Amino acid sequence: MRVIKQKxxxxxxxxxxxxxxxxxxxxxxxxxxxLFRYETLPTISYPEGQPEIRNTYRxxxxxxxxxxxxPRCVACGMCAAACPAHCIFIEATQSDDPRIEKRVxxxxxxxxxxxxxxxxxxxxPVDALRMDTKQIIFEHRSREDxxxxxxxxxxxxxxxxxxxxQSQMAPGGTKNAEARKVWGMEVK
Amino acid sequence: xSNYYNMPKLPTENSPKVEIFVDDRAVMVPGDTNLxxxxxxxxxxxxxxxxxxxxxxxxxxRQCLVEQEGPRGRMLVISCYTPVTPGxxxxxxxxxxxxxxxxxxxxxxxxxxxxxDCPICDKAGECTLxxxxxxxxxxxxxxxxxxGKNYHGNPEHQFIDAKGQLRGGKxxxxxxxxxxxxxxxxxxxxxxxxxxxxxxxxxxxxxxxADHTYITTxxxxxxxxxxxxCVTDVCPTGAMTAKYFRFQKRVWLLAHTPTxxxxxxxxANIWLDxxxxxxxxxxxxxxxxxxxxxxxxxxxxxxxxxxxxxxxAIDASAIQISGGKVALVAGGACTNEDLAALKMLKDxxxxxxxLFGGSLLKVGAPDGIAKSGDPVANRAGMQLMxxxxxxxxxxxxxxFSNLITVNADLYGEDAAAAKALDKISNRIALSxxxxxxxxxxxxxxxxxHWSEVQxxxxxxxxxxxxxxxxxxxxxxxxxxxxEVISTLAGNKFNSACEAFMKAREYVPAFADITYDAIKSxxxxxxxxx
Numbered sequence: 001m002r003v004i005k006q007k008x009x010x011x012x013x014x015x016x017x018x019x020x021x022x023x024x025x026x027x028x029x030x031x032x033x034x035l036f037r038y039e040t041l042p043t044i045s046y047p048e049g050q051p052e053i054r055n056t057y058r059x060x061x062x063x064x065x066x067x068x069x070x071p072r073c074v075a076c077g078m079c080a081a082a083c084p085a086h087c088i089f090i091e092a093t094q095s096d097d098p099r100i101e102k103r104v105x106x107x108x109x110x111x112x113x114x115x116x117x118x119x120x121x122x123x124x125p126v127d128a129l130r131m132d133t134k135q136i137i138f139e140h141r142s143r144e145d146x147x148x149x150x151x152x153x154x155x156x157x158x159x160x161x162x163x164x165x166q167s168q169m170a171p172g173g174t175k176n177a178e179a180r181k182v183w184g185m186e187v188k
Numbered sequence: 189x190s191n192y193y194n195m196p197k198l199p200t201e202n203s204p205k206v207e208i209f210v211d212d213r214a215v216m217v218p219g220d221t222n223l224x225x226x227x228x229x230x231x232x233x234x235x236x237x238x239x240x241x242x243x244x245x246x247x248x249x250r251q252c253l254v255e256q257e258g259p260r261g262r263m264l265v266i267s268c269y270t271p272v273t274p275g276x277x278x279x280x281x282x283x284x285x286x287x288x289x290x291x292x293x294x295x296x297x298x299x300x301x302x303x304x305d306c307p308i309c310d311k312a313g314e315c316t317l318x319x320x321x322x323x324x325x326x327x328x329x330x331x332x333x334x335x336g337k338n339y340h341g342n343p344e345h346q347f348i349d350a351k352g353q354l355r356g357g358k359x360x361x362x363x364x365x366x367x368x369x370x371x372x373x374x375x376x377x378x379x380x381x382x383x384x385x386x387x388x389x390x391x392x393x394x395x396x397x398a399d400h401t402y403i404t405t406x407x408x409x410x411x412x413x414x415x416x417x418c419v420t421d422v423c424p425t426g427a428m429t430a431k432y433f434r435f436q437k438r439v440w441l442l443a444h445t446p447t448x449x450x451x452x453x454x455x456a457n458i459w460l461d462x463x464x465x466x467x468x469x470x471x472x473x474x475x476x477x478x479x480x481x482x483x484x485x486x487x488x489x490x491x492x493x494x495x496x497x498x499x500x501a502i503d504a505s506a507i508q509i510s511g512g513k514v515a516l517v518a519g520g521a522c523t524n525e526d527l528a529a530l531k532m533l534k535d536x537x538x539x540x541x542x543l544f545g546g547s548l549l550k551v552g553a554p555d556g557i558a559k560s561g562d563p564v565a566n567r568a569g570m571q572l573m574x575x576x577x578x579x580x581x582x583x584x585x586x587x588f589s590n591l592i593t594v595n596a597d598l599y600g601e602d603a604a605a606a607k608a609l610d611k612i613s614n615r616i617a618l619s620x621x622x623x624x625x626x627x628x629x630x631x632x633x634x635x636x637h638w639s640e641v642q643x644x645x646x647x648x649x650x651x652x653x654x655x656x657x658x659x660x661x662x663x664x665x666x667x668x669x670x671e672v673i674s675t676l677a678g679n680k681f682n683s684a685c686e687a688f689m690k691a692r693e694y695v696p697a698f699a700d701i702t703y704d705a706i707k708s709x710x711x712x713x714x715x716x717x
Contacts, residue, residue, distance in 0.1 A: 076307030077438045092435040099349070101358060102308040102435050125307045182350065 053134040055164075058118040060135040061109055063153040064128050065170035067179040070097075071154050072128035075104040079120035079129055087113035088120060107153060111138055112146045127166065195385070196245050196268070197221050198476070199229055206274040211283040219274065223267035224252055232280060235291065235320040237298070237424045238376035239268035242480045244385050249298070249376050251320060253290045255279035264290055281324070291324040299327075301337055301399075302425075303355070303371045311426030313439040317374065341370045341402035342395070357402070363411030365431055365485065366420060368403060373427035375401045379419035386482060386557060387415045403427070415557055417489075418482050421472060432489065433469045445658040446473055446708055448645055449487040450521040450638040453562035454554070455647035456483050457709070460491070460639055460658040467491045467639065467660050472558070475709045477651060479558035487558070491639070494660070499622050499634030501665035504675050506631050510614050512589030514541040515581050519596030520564035522669065523643030523655060524698075525687035526594055527566070527573045529673035531694055533592075536677040542588075545575035548602035560648045568646035572695045582608045590614045593625055594669050595635075600624035618669055634666050641668040642684035644691075644706065646713065653710040654703065 012018050034041060044051060053059065064072045075092030087110040095103035121131045133156065140146050158173035169179035199218030206219035210232065217226035224234050225241070237249035247269040255262045256270065257277035264287065267278075281288040298317065306312045331337075336353035339346060345357035357370025377394055380403070384390045391411050395404045405411055411419070420428045442461040449456040449470070457473035470491050472483035514537055516530050522545070534541040545564070552561030564570070578598065581588075582605060591612040598606040600623045609615070617629035626632035640661040646652050674681040681687040685703055692698045697713045705711060 074308050075435070077441075078307055081438070081440070094435060098359075101305075 053136065055132040055134065055161075057134065057136070058116045058121075058131045060111070060133045060138070061120070061129060061131050061148065061153055062133050062156045063107065063150070064130060064166055065154060067169050067171070067176055067183040069171045071104055071107070071150065072126050073104040073107060073124075074100070074102050074126055074128070075107075076102070076125065078123040078125060082119040082123035084117060084119065085113045085115045087111075104150065107150045109148045109153065110146065111148060112143060132161070132164075194244055196225065196239070196241060197271075198241055199225050206272060208272060208275065209277045211278070211280055217272060219272050221272060223254065223265075223270040223272055223278065226272045227254075227267060227278075227280070232282075233323075234267050234280075235295075235316075235324045236268060237316055237320065237374060238378060240378055240381075240422055240481075242386070242482075243378060243381045243422065245269050246377055246381060249374070250294050251291060251298075251324075253287055253294070255284050255287050262286075288324070292327060295320055295324055296327045296330070298374050300331065301339060301371070302374065303337060305369075305372060305426065309372065309426035310429045310434060310439070311372075311423070315426060316424030337371075339371050340400050341373075342404065345370060362403075362405060362428075363416060365417055366411055367429050367431055367434060369427050369429070370402050372425045373403055374425055375403070376424055378422040378424065379403065379428055382419055382422050383411075383413065383416075386418070387413050389413050391416075392419070414484050414486070414555070415482060417485050418472070421481065421483075430469075432492070437463055437468045442468055444471075445656050447639065447655045447658065448565075448647075448653045449483070449490070450523075450565040450645065450655070451487055451490055451563065452484075452559050453520075453565050453567050453648040454478060454558060454560035455565055455645055455651075455653050456487055456558045457653070458483060458487070460660070462658050462660050465660055467494060467658065473708075477649065477709065477712075478647065478653075482558040484555075484557070484559050493621075494637055494639055495662050497622050498637075498662055498666075499619055499626055499632055501634045501663055501667065502631075504633075504672060507592075507616055507633060507672075507676060508614075508631075509537070509590050509592075509616075509676075512540065513587055514590040514592065515585075515588040515612065516541055516543050517578055517581060517591065517593045517596045517598070518543070518545040518566075518570060518575060519594060520547050520566065521595045521638045522566055522570075523638070523641065523645055523684075524566065524569045524573075524652075524691045524695075525641075525643045525668075525670040525681070525684050526673065527569055527575065528687050528691035528694060529670040529677065529681060530594065531573055532679060532690060533673050533677040536679075542581075543573070543575045544578045544581040545570035546578040547596065548578065548598055548605050554648075562648060565647075566645040568648060568650060569644075572646060572697060573691075574694075582606075585609050585611050588612050590616070592616045592618065593629075594618045594673065595620065595638075597621070597623040597625045599628050618672060620666075633672060634663075635669045635672055636661055636666045640666075641670075643668075643670075644688060644703075647710070650713050651710040652698070652701065652706055652713055654706045654708070 066072055075090050077090050080088040080090050089108040091106035092102050093105040118131055121129050158167050158170050161167035168175040197220055199221040203218035203220050205216045207214050208217055215230050218229050227234055234252045236252040238246050245268050247266050252267045253264045254267045256265045338354050339356040342357055347355055349355045360368040362368040380392045380394055383392045391405055394401050396402055417430055420430045441463050445460040447460055449458045456479040457475040459471040459473050460467050461469045470488045472481050474481050518527055518530055534543055547564050549563040554560045585608040615629040616631045617626040618633045618635050619626045620635055620637040639658050642657045643655045644652055670681050670687040
């Protein structure tokens with residue numbers, strides 16, 4: 001067994017009063033810093049100041065879009081199968097596009113049940129589900145509002161993702177016109 | 189390729205046991221069967237694609253290769269078409285790297301042009317190719333991406349996809365109930381053999397040769413047969429998919445309840461596949477004596493009506509039996525438990541009650557696959573319990589003043605003949621559905637459908653079969669028929685087991701049989717009971 005020997009206290013330390021004053025001084029120092037040199041504090045004052053979030057942070061989900069604006073999701077249910085919290089509900093239907101077989105009809109994510117593990121985004125075989133919206137605040141009036149539906153998940157702006165090529169191919173993105181040409185290509 | 193193959197001989201309980209050597213170990217296997225079944229009997233599973241126990245052996249997939257010691261050394265043979273001979277020496281992948289590699293290579297070839305559709309394929313989760321891949325394959329892809337998939341089946345259905353690959357035949361409308369995906373097809377020809385040898389109506393054909401082979405119908409014709417949905421069962425891949433189940437549910441989310449289809453007296457063994465409280469599909473459950481692996485479209489698609497037009501549960505006190513004679517009529521879907529409860533009610537009412545059973549529908553001819561043609565499923569059970577035929581009731585309808593029908597839609601079956609029943613004033617209908625009889629009745633009492641009750645039935649082959657309850661009842665308040673009837677009789681059965689105990693008292697053939705003694709394939713009742 002390893003025994004850590006504590007250094008015996010010196011006489012001044014054992015007197016207590018000087019150590020107490022030293023502790024108070026630390027507190028006072030930080031209080032003064034908050035008053036006069038607020039910017040240098042390592043914390044942020046949360047509701048006014050927002051933390052910087054990277055796009056790798058597992059935030060609220062979004063569904064990627066094809067150049068024609070339909071969700072890339074093929075309703076395979078891999079995300080629902082991978083989900084440890086069972087918070088994804090998918091219903092599939094036949095696609096109107098002859099090149100695509102299956103299309104998603106209902107895609108609900110219950111963000112009250114979601115544990116934000118990111119396994120769904122990892123399981124997605126067509127890169128349709130992502131968690132890079134950087135939205136970490138969820139505030140709603142009722143429990144039902146916490147369930148994100150297909151509309152909420154696909155309703156994002158390509159301008160918020162300037163460096164992401166896939167996002168720019170969606171309608172409104174800079175590469176949309178180009179991608180639309182390839183997408184609408186006559187295939188036979 | 190010859191058009192006619194032999195049906196495989198399957199091992200039975202009476203098969204002679206012979207000694208063969210598997211991986212140099214002596215094992216006793218059934219001697220009158222093929223090697224694949226013999227190995228299965230001793231617990232060695234052999235991956236196979238084209239072999240099906242109830243279809244003629246065609247041996248084209250070469251997936252079930254094993255090594256056999258012969259006069260010219262160890263040779264690769266297909267186990268599905270090699271008969272067992274005493275003393276033969278067999279090597280499986282457990283000891284032979286050559287077998288392992290051969291199977292792996294076969295697997296790899298089969299998957300070369302197979303699309304990577306698994307996420308959107310309805311068969312994913314119960315696909316033979318997936319199983320074989322996990323068991324024997326596990327190849328890393330050696331396909332060069334610049335080459336891609338290359339489909340050369342039906343030239344009419346070829347197209348170039350957005351990646352520049354040659355693809356084809358993604359959803360070919362091959363019939364009113366079936367959709368064909370030619371790309372997923374591995375040309376095992378199970379569906380062709382099914383239509384040829386089981387359905388006896390050769391509507392499907394393999395066209396083309398080698399890599400260009402594809403499944404098709406005759407020009408201008410469609411796949412349309414009473415048993416055509418069975419081809420989706422035998423299809424080892426997702427090539428043949430049923431339109432009614434297409435994209436409805438991923439198969440791993442379905443729970444399975446083994447039960448009996450109560451719309452025919454053969455009592456086809458089925459799985460009710462259900463999720464979130466509703467049935468999504470009905471699959472045949474293999475029973476070698478009864479329906480093998482087949483199920484008619486009528487039985488398979490009947491589930492779509494199970495939750496529609498249901499009667500609500502009402503208070504049992506609404507059922508009032510007035511003075512005068514009582515006719516108790518059991519319909520075809522009544523289980524032995526319901527019949528026992530009816531018989532108990534007759535005993536309680538005394539001589540003024542009489543038991544009738546059956547339906548006014550015509551009895552057809554057996555088709556030799558999965559239907560006997562008799563719409564009264566439990567007719568044998570009714571005969572064992574001493575129920576008179578319902579035609580008798582129509583003749584003597586004037587004598588009765590009370591009519592209690594259980595699952596018997598007499599007015600719906602033959603309105604003209606059932607008119608004779610109008611003479612009976614107090615008509616009470618116990619039925620799952622709000623059918624014609626329920627509408628004509630004074631009191632219509634909602635009960636559980638046969639898919640939602642536990643029970644037993646005796647089929648036309650005198651086999652006692654067990655029904656299980658699927659948790660798909662639309663209303664928890666609905667009670668099984670035996671519970672309602674036994675309440676009327678004043679001795680309520682709290683479980684199907686209690687009701688069966690009562691049935692045992694009435695029927696000598698059921699004596700000593702318990703629910704546990706009835707196997708999943710049923711129990712043959714001895715003699716001509």
